[in-house]
Amino acid sequence: MKLTLHVWRQKSPNHVGRMVQYEHTQVNPHMSFLEMLDVLNEELTGKGEEPIAFDHDCREGICGMCGFMINGIAHGPQPATTICQLHMRHFKHGDVLYLEPWRAKAFPVLKDLVVDRNAFDRIITSGGFVSVSTGSAPDGNAVPVPKKNADLAMDAAACIGCGACVAACPNAAAALFTGAKISHLGLLPQGQPERYQRAMNMVAQVKQELFGSCTNIGECEAVCPKEIKLEVIARMNRDYLWASWSERGDAVRADD
Numbered sequence: 152m153k154l155t156l157h158v159w160r161q162k163s164p165n166h167v168g169r170m171v172q173y174e175h176t177q178v179n180p181h182m183s184f185l186e187m188l189d190v191l192n193e194e195l196t197g198k199g200e201e202p203i204a205f206d207h208d209c210r211e212g213i214c215g216m217c218g219f220m221i222n223g224i225a226h227g228p229q230p231a232t233t234i235c236q237l238h239m240r241h242f243k244h245g246d247v248l249y250l251e252p253w254r255a256k257a258f259p260v261l262k263d264l265v266v267d268r269n270a271f272d273r274i275i276t277s278g279g280f281v282s283v284s285t286g287s288a289p290d291g292n293a294v295p296v297p298k299k300n301a302d303l304a305m306d307a308a309a310c311i312g313c314g315a316c317v318a319a320c321p322n323a324a325a326a327l328f329t330g331a332k333i334s335h336l337g338l339l340p341q342g343q344p345e346r347y348q349r350a351m352n353m354v355a356q357v358k359q360e361l362f363g364s365c366t367n368i369g370e371c372e373a374v375c376p377k378e379i380k381l382e383v384i385a386r387m388n389r390d391y392l393w394a395s396w397s398e399r400g401d402a403v404r405a406d407d
């Protein structure tokens with residue numbers, strides 16, 4: 152089948168980008184979206200042109216490296232699907248597709264469809280871990296975890312850090328990502344000692360990066376390939392508020 156692709160081409164962060172049109176005539180419905188781009192890139196390389204840069208690693212929907220906009224939708228039109236798991240059978244002969252990188256100040260474009268997501272790494276570094284100061288890791292089954300909390304923590308842990316939530320949000324907020332990480336650890340017994348300080352530190356880091364504020368629009372949840380729910384944002388806000396009130400010696404209000 153044949154597709155018309157309009158692809159954002161940008162040599163480097165310092166160059167001005169533009170959309171470039173390609174007629175792709177060798178698209179097979181069994182290809183993944185990235186394989187379709189691989190074939191186009193081989194053709195471009197054969198003609199001595201620069202191939203289209205895009206991020207990828209596992210191509211199994213688990214690493215979070217891939218992702219860009221297809222016709223304005225983060226990860227494309229298939230719900231709960233990363234671009235590497237999106238197949239060309241979901242498109243038809245003659246389709247016109249516009250491919251653009253994530254658009255957010257906190258994710259500057261490095262090249263073509265590749266953006267710099269180090270801001271996410273800095274949020275994780277600010278608190279997205281459990282400190283183990285001494286001894287070895289405890290046996291996995293030594294600490295009982297209520298089933299409901301284990302399930303909720305597992306759901307939050309499914310976040311792969313792809314950044315689609317930021318790209319889809321009109322405010323370019325990182326609330327779904329940060330909420331998922333805070334919830335994942337805050338729901339488990341091992342995460343309790345640092346729970347409120349973690350929320351304070353991670354939210355403070357989000358503010359330092361160039362992300363916008365969450366206004367509960369919900370576009371993040373709609374595009375998330377791992378179906379992370381907005382509840383994680385509520386959980387993050389509760390932990391953050393509790394931590395702020397505690398810091399002011401006002402903690403009793405959190406129980407009201």
Ligand code: SF4
Nearest residue numbers: 310311313314316375
């Ligand atoms: S919350 Fe969803 S969309 Fe956002 S980074 Fe995690 S997996 Fe990607």
Ligand code: FES
Nearest residue numbers: 208210215217235
């Ligand atoms: S390449 Fe790993 S999630 Fe897509």
